[in-house]
Amino acid sequence: MIVIQESLCKGCGLCVKNCPTGAIGVTDKIARLLGPACTSCGICMRICPASAILRDDSSPDGAASCRACPVQCAIQPGFEGACRRYTNINGTLVRNRALVTNNDYAGHLYPEVPDRPLITAVGAGTEYPCCKPAPHIVTATIKNIEVVTVVTEAPLSYSGIKVKIDANAHIGVEGARVFRDGAVIGMVDTEEYGAKMLSIGGANILSGKYGFIAARTIVGLANGERVVLQVEKGSKLDIAVGQPPVIDGMTERKMRVGCGSATIGMFAAALSKVVDEAIILDYHVIGLLSEHRAGEEVGMAYSGVIPNGRKSTRGRYFGELGHGWGGTDIACPLEAVKMVDMSLARPGMQILVTETTGQKAGLLEVQPSGVVVEIPLTAEIQAVVDLIAANCEEARVSAIYVGGTGGSARAGVTSYPIKLSQAVHEGEVKLTIGGAPTYVLPGGGINFMVDVEKVVAKAFSWVATPATVAPVEYTMTRDTFEKIGGHTQSIKSLAAIKQDV
Amino acid sequence: MIENSKPGIVRLDYGPMQLTISAQDDHGPMTPIVEQAAHYAMEILTEVAGHKKIAASPQRELGVSKDWPEVLLQMITAVKRSGDKTLTPMAAVAGTIADLTADWLQLHGATKAIVNNGGDIAVRLTGAQTTTVGIAPAIGRKPTHALALTADAGVGGIATSGLGGRSFTKGIATAAVVAAARASVADACATSLGNVTYVEHPAVKLAWAEQLDPNTDIRGHRVVEQVGLLPPAVVEQALHNGWSQAAQLYKTGLIMGAAIFIQQRVVMIPENFVTEIC
Numbered sequence: 026m027i028v029i030q031e032s033l034c035k036g037c038g039l040c041v042k043n044c045p046t047g048a049i050g051v052t053d054k055i056a057r058l059l060g061p062a063c064t065s066c067g068i069c070m071r072i073c074p075a076s077a078i079l080r081d082d083s084s085p086d087g088a089a090s091c092r093a094c095p096v097q098c099a100i101q102p103g104f105e106g107a108c109r110r111y112t113n114i115n116g117t118l119v120r121n122r123a124l125v126t127n128n129d130y131a132g133h134l135y136p137e138v139p140d141r142p143l144i145t146a147v148g149a150g151t152e153y154p155c156c157k158p159a160p161h162i163v164t165a166t167i168k169n170i171e172v173v174t175v176v177t178e179a180p181l182s183y184s185g186i187k188v189k190i191d192a193n194a195h196i197g198v199e200g201a202r203v204f205r206d207g208a209v210i211g212m213v214d215t216e217e218y219g220a221k222m223l224s225i226g227g228a229n230i231l232s233g234k235y236g237f238i239a240a241r242t243i244v245g246l247a248n249g250e251r252v253v254l255q256v257e258k259g260s261k262l263d264i265a266v267g268q269p270p271v272i273d274g275m276t277e278r279k280m281r282v283g284c285g286s287a288t289i290g291m292f293a294a295a296l297s298k299v300v301d302e303a304i305i306l307d308y309h310v311i312g313l314l315s316e317h318r319a320g321e322e323v324g325m326a327y328s329g330v331i332p333n334g335r336k337s338t339r340g341r342y343f344g345e346l347g348h349g350w351g352g353t354d355i356a357c358p359l360e361a362v363k364m365v366d367m368s369l370a371r372p373g374m375q376i377l378v379t380e381t382t383g384q385k386a387g388l389l390e391v392q393p394s395g396v397v398v399e400i401p402l403t404a405e406i407q408a409v410v411d412l413i414a415a416n417c418e419e420a421r422v423s424a425i426y427v428g429g430t431g432g433s434a435r436a437g438v439t440s441y442p443i444k445l446s447q448a449v450h451e452g453e454v455k456l457t458i459g460g461a462p463t464y465v466l467p468g469g470g471i472n473f474m475v476d477v478e479k480v481v482a483k484a485f486s487w488v489a490t491p492a493t494v495a496p497v498e499y500t501m502t503r504d505t506f507e508k509i510g511g512h513t514q515s516i517k518s519l520a521a522i523k524q525d526v
Numbered sequence: 527m528i529e530n531s532k533p534g535i536v537r538l539d540y541g542p543m544q545l546t547i548s549a550q551d552d553h554g555p556m557t558p559i560v561e562q563a564a565h566y567a568m569e570i571l572t573e574v575a576g577h578k579k580i581a582a583s584p585q586r587e588l589g590v591s592k593d594w595p596e597v598l599l600q601m602i603t604a605v606k607r608s609g610d611k612t613l614t615p616m617a618a619v620a621g622t623i624a625d626l627t628a629d630w631l632q633l634h635g636a637t638k639a640i641v642n643n644g645g646d647i648a649v650r651l652t653g654a655q656t657t658t659v660g661i662a663p664a665i666g667r668k669p670t671h672a673l674a675l676t677a678d679a680g681v682g683g684i685a686t687s688g689l690g691g692r693s694f695t696k697g698i699a700t701a702a703v704v705a706a707a708r709a710s711v712a713d714a715c716a717t718s719l720g721n722v723t724y725v726e727h728p729a730v731k732l733a734w735a736e737q738l739d740p741n742t743d744i745r746g747h748r749v750v751e752q753v754g755l756l757p758p759a760v761v762e763q764a765l766h767n768g769w770s771q772a773a774q775l776y777k778t779g780l781i782m783g784a785a786i787f788i789q790q791r792v793v794m795i796p797e798n799f800v801t802e803i804c
Contacts, residue, residue: 270540333778356609356611357585357606359602359603359606359607360609361604362780363778364707379544387590388590392596392599392600393629393633394625394629394708395707396600396601396603396625396708396710397603398596398602399590399601399602399603399606400590400592400598400599401590401591401592402590442565
């Protein structure tokens with residue numbers, strides 16, 4: 026249960042703002058629990074700047090202990106958990122929303138439009154200014170339906186590239202600037218699962234002081250060239266799409282199987298057979314086997330080992346980011362243990378320390394004095410570490426080119442550009458880039474994303490406006506083409522075009 | 527050479543090691559046990575001597591072996607946990623021998639055991655037992671400060687590193703004193719803190735470690751040979767270097783306190799870690 030120590034409370038009300046169930050109020054400048062809505066989720070305890078809130082092991086009478094996530098709320102009858110998803114109905118926790126079986130938006134709306142263009146725009150060239158029809162407007166009959174593909178190599182001043190770097194190593198804080206040869210060409214974007222993200226280019230950088238080098242970088246990366254970048258107060262990145270990333274001179278080989286807690290969750294049974302305790306180091310969450318719910322599930326009890334991190338929930342700890350094991354600042358197995366509570370631990374206990382990639386591993390042994398020493402890994406423990414490693418994907422660099430097709434790239438199709446935009450959003454017109462499928466962002470404009478590795482090789486270039494040039498293809502039925510006001514006078518047959526090639 | 531001066535206290539002079547061992551249980555001094563502990567300490571030193579080469583290796587060259595004695599494993603643990611990659615396991619040898627001897631005494635029933643290995647002290651207190659450790663501002667000087675300990679404090683070791691001691695320092699501190707749960711960790715961290723108190727100044731004379739001792743474990747490292755009179759700003763800078771590192775170690779919980787002495791000045795963490803003796 027949550028206990029508020031009134032003598033320490035400063036009445037700031039941060040707990041009131043953060044409490045997910047509205048269970049805390051401030052009266053007479055002191056935070057107080059308002060009734061049975063509190064689930065002991067611990068948010069108040071974790072955010073209280075005065076450390077005035079504690080949680081003891083007790084639970085209110087009649088409360089049901091939720092096991093749907095590591096928070097383990099104690100939910101009183103009639104009330105919901107901190108997530109508002111489960112309700113205690115007469116002692117049973119029930120998901121308070123019925124299973125939804127259908128989504129009306131699902132399914133293909135225009136199956137008659139082929140997924141691939143009749144020709145790609147790679148090598149098509151550009152017609153300038155915008156009012157001229159696109160370089161090629163091609164028609165052919167596919168499955169008894171006449172299809173039109175319009176192609177152009179479009180200079181896009183609204184363009185950039187999102188680079189995904191599969192890596193555990195900390196490369197720099199989100200928002201940090203990214204330099205190439207001293208020029209600012211982008212920034213570190215929000216992290217994705219197992220991967221660091223860079224956002225490079227974009228209209229403002231392209232039209233700014235470093236636009237040319239930014240355009241060269243976007244195109245270089247999109248075409249699979251090797252590029253060296255420097256993150257502000259962070260790492261030096263030596264990257265090429267499709268290749269493992271080299272971060273500060275170290276090649277990242279494996280992508281983590283999950284965070285430290287997830288790794289414990291997946292391999293608890295195998296780990297529990299070979300060691301008394303396991304610490305899985307990870308920059309996001311460090312897992313501690315015996316204390317973790319998964320450890321309990323396979324019959325373990327908390328060992329007394331205290332790992333080097335801030336406790337989040339049971340068996341889950343936060344570490345410091347760094348260049349050590351698992352992307353933490355821990356440089357060796359011995360640093361992974363803060364201390365051992367010898368009232369719980371027994372001498373001879375063996376602690377495995379490894380990473381979420383299973384690339385590095387060490388074994389520690391608890392001495393009678395509570396000191397841990399490093400001992401050699403046994404073959405059976407190494408086998409479990411290898412099992413973790415075998416379940417990790419190869420770390421690689423990938424990239425998504427992001428662009429917006431505005432004026433020139435639309436007027437070459439139709440005299441009513443908005444009709445093209447609407448038809449693309451509707452799905453009647455399929456947009457491909459160098460033959461590769463795109464994802465068109467919702468809302469206005471034709472803002473698309475494309476996996477550069479699915480685009481025809483070396484398909485991107487840049488012009489000195491500066492803008493990057495992308496091969497843009499619009500494919501639709503002839504009926505749609507006419508309906509949106511397409512330049513029908515410029516249509517040529519696919520056979521005729523192929524003859525010229 | 528084992529010398530029994532007072533009940534429950536033994537002085538051991540054995541090669542490079544000078545130990546003062548004392549122990550008592552609820553009935554009083556444990557003289558025969560303390561004498562046995564002295565023999566045990568000599569055995570440990572012999573074990574270290576048998577693995578001298580590994581003990582003097584840089585951390586990055588250390589492997590892991592089943593055949594290594596506990597003393598060596600604990601020395602490795604201490605230097606690695608200090609986070610200071612420049613230390614070899616030898617940086618924790620004195621504290622580790624003190625620890626193991628004190629552990630042995632505790633195992634044999636001592637409720638209070640103190641093993642002083644040339645300034646690196648292991649303390650084991652149980653129940654209501656207390657002790658006070660004198661802290662000297664420089665090696666060979668009389669204590670000016672004191673650290674009072676109870677069983678609850680969790681301090682198992684106090685170590686001092688500084689200029690003019692048995693081992694080299696890369697800094698100008700006359701004493702870097704550290705308290706930790708184990709003397710081995712205190713020893714390694716004291717060495718590390720002493721080393722960071724370096725500031726470049728013409729009055730700070732450096733030498734290669736092997737020039738001063740051909741058998742050193744830190745060949746190729748520059749150590750401080752002599753320090754002349756320094757301007758206050760230089761002393762402050764050196765103190766600050768030491769304090770910053772100490773604050774880092776204190777924050778992680780690895781050490782329970784540190785005091786750094788340079789030319790009549792002292793800084794410490796936490797505040798009032800040691801108290802001045804009137």
